Amino acid sequence: MNTFLILLPLMMTMLYSLATVPILVWMERRIAAFIQDRVGPNRCNIGGIRLGGIIQSIADMMKLVFKEEFLPSHIKNKLYYLIAPSIAFVSAFLTFMVIPYADNITLNGETYHMQALPTELGVLWFLAFAGLGVYGIILGGWASHSKFAILGSMRATAQVISYEVAMGLALVSMLITYGTINLNEMVSYQTQSFFIIPAWGAIIQPLATIIFIVTAFAETNRAPFDAAESESEIVAGYHTEYGAMKFGLFFVAEYIAMAASGALIVTIFFGGYQLPYLSTSDLINHFETILWGVIIFAVLTSILFLRWMNKNSRFEFSSNNETKIYTTLIIGFTFFATIVMAYYAFGFGETHEVGVMILQFVVFTVKLFVLHFVFIWVRWTLPRFRYDQTQKLGWNILLPLSLANIFITAIVVVIGVNYGN
Amino acid sequence: MGIKVVHRHGNTFKEKMYISAIFSGMKTTLKHFSTNLKDATQIPTVCYPDEKPTDITPRYRGVHRLTHRKEDNSIACVACFMCATACPSNCIDIVAMAREDGLDEKMPKVFNIDLLECVFCGYCVEACPCDAIRMDSGIYSVVGETREEFIYDKEKLLSIKGISKEEYSLAK
Numbered sequence: 001m002n003t004f005l006i007l008l009p010l011m012m013t014m015l016y017s018l019a020t021v022p023i024l025v026w027m028e029r030r031i032a033a034f035i036q037d038r039v040g041p042n043r044c045n046i047g048g049i050r051l052g053g054i055i056q057s058i059a060d061m062m063k064l065v066f067k068e069e070f071l072p073s074h075i076k077n078k079l080y081y082l083i084a085p086s087i088a089f090v091s092a093f094l095t096f097m098v099i100p101y102a103d104n105i106t107l108n109g110e111t112y113h114m115q116a117l118p119t120e121l122g123v124l125w126f127l128a129f130a131g132l133g134v135y136g137i138i139l140g141g142w143a144s145h146s147k148f149a150i151l152g153s154m155r156a157t158a159q160v161i162s163y164e165v166a167m168g169l170a171l172v173s174m175l176i177t178y179g180t181i182n183l184n185e186m187v188s189y190q191t192q193s194f195f196i197i198p199a200w201g202a203i204i205q206p207l208a209t210i211i212f213i214v215t216a217f218a219e220t221n222r223a224p225f226d227a228a229e230s231e232s233e234i235v236a237g238y239h240t241e242y243g244a245m246k247f248g249l250f251f252v253a254e255y256i257a258m259a260a261s262g263a264l265i266v267t268i269f270f271g272g273y274q275l276p277y278l279s280t281s282d283l284i285n286h287f288e289t290i291l292w293g294v295i296i297f298a299v300l301t302s303i304l305f306l307r308w309m310n311k312n313s314r315f316e317f318s319s320n321n322e323t324k325i326y327t328t329l330i331i332g333f334t335f336f337a338t339i340v341m342a343y344y345a346f347g348f349g350e351t352h353e354v355g356v357m358i359l360q361f362v363v364f365t366v367k368l369f370v371l372h373f374v375f376i377w378v379r380w381t382l383p384r385f386r387y388d389q390t391q392k393l394g395w396n397i398l399l400p401l402s403l404a405n406i407f408i409t410a411i412v413v414v415i416g417v418n419y420g421n
Numbered sequence: 422m423g424i425k426v427v428h429r430h431g432n433t434f435k436e437k438m439y440i441s442a443i444f445s446g447m448k449t450t451l452k453h454f455s456t457n458l459k460d461a462t463q464i465p466t467v468c469y470p471d472e473k474p475t476d477i478t479p480r481y482r483g484v485h486r487l488t489h490r491k492e493d494n495s496i497a498c499v500a501c502f503m504c505a506t507a508c509p510s511n512c513i514d515i516v517a518m519a520r521e522d523g524l525d526e527k528m529p530k531v532f533n534i535d536l537l538e539c540v541f542c543g544y545c546v547e548a549c550p551c552d553a554i555r556m557d558s559g560i561y562s563v564v565g566e567t568r569e570e571f572i573y574d575k576e577k578l579l580s581i582k583g584i585s586k587e588e589y590s591l592a593k
Contacts, residue, residue, distance in 0.1 A: 034457040035450045039466040312461040381450040382443065 005112040009101060012361070013116040016263065016368070017096045017256045022057040024255045027369075028376050029053070035380045048322055064248035072144075072241055080143035085242065085249035088136025092253040095129040095260035098122040100184045102273050102360035103280040105353050114357065115184065122183035123171055126264050127164075130219055133257055134160040137221070137228065140250070141238035152237025155387060156228035159218055162394035163225075167215035169402035170208040173409040174268055177204055183264075187272035191279040198276035201269035207405045209269045211398050216261040218394070221254060223379035227387050262371040263364075270367055273360035280356060287352040291345035294359065295338050302334040477559045479585030482543045484560040485534055485573070486581035488553055488590040490524070496579060497590035498553035500529040504545035512538035513545060532575040536563055551592040559584040 026041070030053060033040025041056035049055070075081050098121075102114040119125060134156055141153020178186045178201075192199045202209040218225040229237030239250045266272060274280070283290060306327055313323045344355060385393065435441055457464055467474055477483070488497045500517035518530035545554050558581045565571050582588075 031454060034454045034461075034464075037453060037457060037464055037466075039461070039464055039468060042468070377447060377450060377454070381446045 025057040067244035084140030088253040091132040092256040144241035163218040166398035170211040220257040224382040273364040491589040507548035
């Protein structure tokens with residue numbers, strides 16, 4: 001139990017960063033298809049089981065892994081060329097390490113952190129590694145020895161330099177508000193209520209939220225700030241000369257970086273793993289009541305989902321009745337989960353802390369995926385910014401705004417501390 | 422002619438904020454997304470081999486067919502070679518023979534169309550003076566395992582049914 005609880009956040013990190021990538025790719029493609037009135041990938045299957053198209057992204061990854069590794073002969077710095085994708089990938093992956101997935105859990109008098117790296121320096125770690133991820137892109141573009149690649153990496157460099165300033169300053173105003181750089185304490189701060197609305201960062205500091213989200217888009221090289229890989233101008237930007245899994249690592253790194261900055265946005269601005277109004281101690285004290293709520297919610301959502309699924313399955317793909325299999329699985333799982341939860345809800349079980357931890361994992365995951373949806377939604381709505389527009393937005397608008405926000409925040413905090421209550 | 426002053430967009434404060442334009446754009450895409458998510462069956466995409474197209478009309482140029490005469494259901498073709506002459510890909514192979522039943526002078530002994538060479542231009546249909554060859558079968562996919570299977574002979578072409586209202590040759 002002891003070792004397991006220490007290893008649990010590490011496993012969660014692996015899950016959130018690596019295992020979500022196929023799901024994110026699938027989400028990206030299906031949401032893009034729906035936005036453009038298309039259907040999206042829905043054919044790829046294993047024995048007739050398609051999982052709504054997720055199998056497609058697994059097949060794509062298999063393809064990338066087993067493709068021939070080639071090395072263009074004009075590349076002189078082979079080492080840099082080869083380690084560049086790994087730098088992008090590893091730093092995107094390490095960014096995730098400080099995100100708290102649930103509150104600290106105390107079992108038998110011992111406290112366990114639900115962060116893979118239980119450091120006090122949460123935000124600084126994020127800034128360090130989010131910035132480092134771009135070095136992979138820069139190095140890859142430079143070592144590729146091709147004009148498109150170097151143009152792409154130059155764009156990435158300039159963009160990150162100009163947006164990291166505004167991002168850091170937006171974070172500073174949040175740090176002043178919360179009075180801490182520990183992500184876990186930030187989340188506990190957000191369980192308070194501000195009159196009747198939850199004191200989420202997005203509500204206390206709307207300006208900083210917008211600035212941070214915009215800069216996070218730029219930092220992860222996602223649309224509308226993906227000038228570094230704009231295929232209409234410079235082929236594929238920094239990964240023009242890359243193929244097979246070397247390209248795959250860049251591709252995965254982009255999604256992990258997106259997931260990591262999404263997780264940080266959730267943690268800092270949208271209450272992290274906490275439900276609004278309910279702090280961890282509230283959850284533990286009223287665990288039975290909350291569990292009943294969860295049971296009702298689970299049953300309702302699975303009924304709604306089943307109805308939606310039966311209405312929207314367009315065609316039967318193979319001889320096994322796919323919809324029927326899913327229906328059985330979902331009903332069976334809901335039934336099983338309801339029985340397990342009811343066992344605890346009637347007060348037989350004792351480990352409320354573990355239950356609350358699982359609930360917080362779920363809340364965090366749901367919030368994270370809502371944010372991923374926003375990332376994807378924005379990508380398929382907004383056209384790419386022209387390069388000078390990107391710079392203008394960064395230096396002329398976001399930077400002064402974030403500076404002004406710091407001043408206002410500081411004044412309000414000083415007045416609040418000195419003349420408050 | 423006066424001078425028409427075109428208003429230059431993008432200079433007002435609201436437009437420079439981007440925010441309102443971004444949100445209206447995101448509203449549009451969300452509307453598309455939610456209607457398609459609610460009811461995926463109304464997406465116009467045809468998932469082809471599993472769902473068949475429903476919009477094939479008689480004017481669609483499908484696989485050729487040879488028509489019959491209304492009087493005695495015999496072949497309408499008179500082996501005039503107009504279609505073979507008009508054919509840009511030389512895929513029609515006709516051997517003529519004398520017609521014994523007195524309805525006409527000639528009829529084809531062999532009438533082969535090589536569908537692998539055919540470009541489905543429809544010139545043969547345009548050229549035919551007897552309305553004997555048509556492309557209104559509505560067949561859009563021809564499959565086979567050998568090259569020979571794609572050479573449609575007289576019997577095969579006569580056996581294909583059309584999807585238009587006129588089943589027989591309209592030639593007088």
